[in-house]
Amino acid sequence: xxxxxxxxxxxxxxxxxxxxxxxxxxxxxxxxxxxxxxxxxxxxxxxxxxxxxxxxxxxxxxxxxxxxxxxxxxxxxxxxxxxxxxxxxxxxxxxxxxxxxxxxxxxxxxxxxxxxxxxxxxxxxxxxxxxxxxxxxxxxxxxxxxxxxxxxxxxxxxxxxxxxxxxxxxxxxxxxxxxxxxxxxxxxxxxxxxxxxxxxxxxxxxxxxxxxxxxxxxxxxxxxxxxxxxxxxxxxxxxxxxxxxxxxxxxxxxxxxxxxxxxxxxxxxxxxxxxxxxxxxxxxxxxxxxxxxxxxxxxxxxxxxxxxxxxxxxxxxxxxxxxxxxxxxxxxxxxxxxxxxxxxxxxxxxxxxxxxxxxxxxxxxxxxxxxxxxxxxxxxxxxxxxxxxxxxxxxxxxxx
Amino acid sequence: xxxxxxxxxxxxxxxxxxxxxxxxxxxxxxxxxxxxxxxxxxxxxxxxxxxxxxxxxxxxxxxxxxxxxxxxxxxxxxxxxxxxxxxxxxxxxxxxxxxxxxxxxxxxxxxxxxxxxxxxxxxxxxxxxxxxxxxxxxxxxxxxxxxxxxxxxxxxxxxxxxxxxxxxxxxxxxxxxxxxxxxxxxxxxxxxxxxxxxxxxxxxxxxxxxxxxxxxxxxxxxxxxxxxxxxxxxxxxxxxxxxxxxxxxxxxxxxxxxxxxxxxxxxxxxxxxxxxxxxxxxxxxxxxxxxxxxxxxxxxxxxxxxxxxxxxxxxxxxxxxxxxxxxxxxxxxxxxxxxxxxxxxxxxxxxxxxxxxxxxxxxxxxxxxxxxxxxxxxxxxxxxxxxxxxxxxxxxxxxx
Numbered sequence: 078x079x080x081x082x083x084x085x086x087x088x089x090x091x092x093x094x095x096x097x098x099x100x101x102x103x104x105x106x107x108x109x110x111x112x113x114x115x116x117x118x119x120x121x122x123x124x125x126x127x128x129x130x131x132x133x134x135x136x137x138x139x140x141x142x143x144x145x146x147x148x149x150x151x152x153x154x155x156x157x158x159x160x161x162x163x164x165x166x167x168x169x170x171x172x173x174x175x176x177x178x179x180x181x182x183x184x185x186x187x188x189x190x191x192x193x194x195x196x197x198x199x200x201x202x203x204x205x206x207x208x209x210x211x212x213x214x215x216x217x218x219x220x221x222x223x224x225x226x227x228x229x230x231x232x233x234x235x236x237x238x239x240x241x242x243x244x245x246x247x248x249x250x251x252x253x254x255x256x257x258x259x260x261x262x263x264x265x266x267x268x269x270x271x272x273x274x275x276x277x278x279x280x281x282x283x284x285x286x287x288x289x290x291x292x293x294x295x296x297x298x299x300x301x302x303x304x305x306x307x308x309x310x311x312x313x314x315x316x317x318x319x320x321x322x323x324x325x326x327x328x329x330x331x332x333x334x335x336x337x338x339x340x341x342x343x344x345x346x347x348x349x350x351x352x353x354x355x356x357x358x359x360x361x362x363x364x365x366x367x368x369x370x371x372x373x374x375x376x377x378x379x380x381x382x383x384x385x386x387x388x389x390x391x392x393x394x395x396x397x398x399x400x401x402x403x404x405x406x407x408x409x410x411x412x413x414x415x416x417x418x419x420x421x422x423x424x425x426x427x428x429x430x431x432x433x434x435x436x437x438x439x440x441x442x443x444x445x446x447x448x449x450x451x452x453x454x455x456x457x458x459x460x461x462x463x464x465x466x467x468x469x470x471x472x473x474x475x476x477x
Numbered sequence: 478x479x480x481x482x483x484x485x486x487x488x489x490x491x492x493x494x495x496x497x498x499x500x501x502x503x504x505x506x507x508x509x510x511x512x513x514x515x516x517x518x519x520x521x522x523x524x525x526x527x528x529x530x531x532x533x534x535x536x537x538x539x540x541x542x543x544x545x546x547x548x549x550x551x552x553x554x555x556x557x558x559x560x561x562x563x564x565x566x567x568x569x570x571x572x573x574x575x576x577x578x579x580x581x582x583x584x585x586x587x588x589x590x591x592x593x594x595x596x597x598x599x600x601x602x603x604x605x606x607x608x609x610x611x612x613x614x615x616x617x618x619x620x621x622x623x624x625x626x627x628x629x630x631x632x633x634x635x636x637x638x639x640x641x642x643x644x645x646x647x648x649x650x651x652x653x654x655x656x657x658x659x660x661x662x663x664x665x666x667x668x669x670x671x672x673x674x675x676x677x678x679x680x681x682x683x684x685x686x687x688x689x690x691x692x693x694x695x696x697x698x699x700x701x702x703x704x705x706x707x708x709x710x711x712x713x714x715x716x717x718x719x720x721x722x723x724x725x726x727x728x729x730x731x732x733x734x735x736x737x738x739x740x741x742x743x744x745x746x747x748x749x750x751x752x753x754x755x756x757x758x759x760x761x762x763x764x765x766x767x768x769x770x771x772x773x774x775x776x777x778x779x780x781x782x783x784x785x786x787x788x789x790x791x792x793x794x795x796x797x798x799x800x801x802x803x804x805x806x807x808x809x810x811x812x813x814x815x816x817x818x819x820x821x822x823x824x825x826x827x828x829x830x831x832x833x834x835x836x837x838x839x840x841x842x843x844x845x846x847x848x849x850x851x852x853x854x855x856x857x858x859x860x861x862x863x864x865x866x867x868x869x870x871x872x873x874x875x876x877x
Binding site for chain 2 (some may be wrong): 084090128129130131132143160161162163164165195196197198199257299300301302303330363377378379380383384390391392393394396397398399400401405406407408409420421423424425426464466468469470471472473474
């Protein structure tokens with residue numbers, strides 16, 4: 078079997094998917110902010126949503142569709158989260174779904190809606206109505222759609238892979254947005270995945286859940302879980318492969334994992350104000366949950382994040398974060414590596430060339446932290462970004 | 478009964494307490510960094526310590542003394558946390574206790590030791606030895622001691638109150654340090670309290686625990702719990718009041734609460750890079766734990782903190798933080814006030830003059846957030862500070 082990344086691939090690369098976007102004027106800046114993704118045939122759809130108890134109208138709407146498991150289009154906007162907007166918010170979502178259904182000539186209960194942006198303001202529906210009319214759906218519109226969901230993101234996050242295995246040939250693709258309020262819990266910020274593979278619906282939902290746990294649920298930009306988190310996969314089966322299910326789904330899982338890991342890492346790499354990607358590997362933990370807790374505590378620590386921004390090998394903060402993570406650790410058993418330099422072992426600091434490590438941190442765009450807990454066999458990887466002055470600048474004036 | 482704040486009062490204001498400090502050279506800057514607090518008679522001692530599983534040698538040492546409940550002196554330094562330093566760290570602590578005991582002519586097992594500063598480096602014991610010799614213990618040395626425990630703090634945090642009730646007259650005082658790695662859990666950063674009141678030992682420990690839960694455990698600067706957190710109260714009984722216990726301890730509790738609340742708020746007010754104090758009141762929650770969870774989630778949110786730094790009434794972030802707090806909330810029942818302006822009610826945004834609120838936020842040094850959850854009767858208050866560029870500057874170069 079092979080999994081191959083397609084150069085310049087995006088969500089319209091799989092067969093039968095069309096997309097388009099427009100500058101509707103929802104964002105204050107003159108940027109593309111409304112997009113539609115459409116499949117020419119009905120899709121099996123799986124999805125995960127934010128666990129935040131404050132949920133946007135679009136999350137409530139789209140959850141119902143995923144519960145049924147069939148969808149054919151997604152309409153998404155940036156600039157307005159349409160969360161905390163009460164009945165009016167729900168009415169607006171219904172109208173967005175209805176207009177999209179009419180445009181695509183499909184049933185209204187097959188349209189997923191997603192919003193992202195400022196919480197507590199209403200959608201400018203006049204602009205949305207005109208925008209939906211203006212959108213051209215094309216087989217190469219994936220990149221425009223990826224742009225339409227960006228808020229403080231600085232680049233589009235998109236990927237597509239060709240997969241070939243005993244089931245046949247098919248394509249998986251995805252796009253995601255960051256770049257703040259990123260600390261997903263059971264779901265994530267916005268992520269839309271498309272595939273032309275023919276897949277069993279239950280298998281699709283279970284596989285997505287498992288993969289999200291190891292990818293999007295292991296990233297953190299700022300510790301805040303969004304009200305609008307949503308990850309959706311649509312599979313239209315147009316590749317004509319033999320149906321993929323639990324028995325023969327190994328390659329599909331691997332390919333989807335690669336796609337999701339790429340997008341998750343792209344989100345933190347583009348974390349608000351980020352200058353470095355932080356990859357934390359926790360090994361030999363008592364159980365999987367402990368490994369996750371420790372890895373996420375480290376990537377979420379403001380003190381670890383600011384130290385890395387300053388290229389400062391202040392490894393004590395890493396152990397302090399592990400110690401408050403809630404996982405069981407024993408100080409004497411820990412071994413800590415920072416960019417492959419062992420800094421702590423057998424309960425005491427190790428001698429190392431601090432100046433050399435500092436220079437190394439300055440040169441590398443990815444900072445690797447590896448912590449051997451040595452009280453079990455489980456491991457987990459988490460990804461985060463540093464905390465810069467630019468993060469504060471971005472977030473102290475976001476609504477203005 | 479009366480509780481009266483004493484102008485310029487500090488930990489040596491209660492009868493029989495002496496303190497002093499010196500510039501031992503533990504800090505890289507030429508600042509006072511080693512202090513001793515001493516009571517001329519043996520004290521009942523109560524304390525709480527960090528719940529971080531990585532604990533400094535001083536925490537391990539001092540926990541044992543508090544378990545017995547008697548102490549007569551505290552030696553504390555800043556500039557070196559002596560955490561993650563293995564056997565060597567513990568040997569150093571023992572020597573600090575021994576030298577302090579000799580200087581004060583008391584038993585070595587009556588000396589509490591506290592350190593704060595960079596994790597993972599050893600104490601420069603030559604400097605510590607000389608420093609202990611150099612310290613002069615005087616009845617007015619409280620302020621010097623308060624200075625000796627400061628790290629990134631910009632002002633001393635100290636208070637003393639005179640209390641008069643049916644039990645007699647006595648004094649309670651305290652000092653605390655911040656200003657980073659502040660997200661206490663069951664205990665807090667360093668805080669030392671003194672009183673000349675005559676108090677039942679069990680009552681003292683229980684009262685301290687309860688008060689810390691409502692004060693120090695409700696503050697957050699950056700979400701990180703320190704390895705060296707410690708709060709200690711010493712009572713030497715020299716005021717000669719009738720013994721205070723559960724039956725007659727109402728005024729004592731109230732006075733100690735006032736002292737602890739003052740110090741806790743001073744710590745966040747001086748949070749690293751802070752320009753604003755944030756006070757969050759959560760009312761009508763299902764239970765006390767829910768009220769605490771919501772209040773702390775809001776004060777800990779980077780997005781709320783940066784919005785307040787930018788005087789931005791971006792209240793959606795406050796509701797988003799409440800929604801991910803783990804507490805049970807129902808969006809339609811919530812009422813949210815920002816600096817006394819109602820911004821959200823009955824499931825929808827309220828009309829208000831945004832420019833006026835922005836100006837008001839700019840003018841006030843304390844930002845008040847009040848959230849009525851309306852599904853119960855319990856309430857809690859939490860305190861935090863904004864997140865500024867200065868926080869990042871301070872923490873990206875702390876060890877250097």
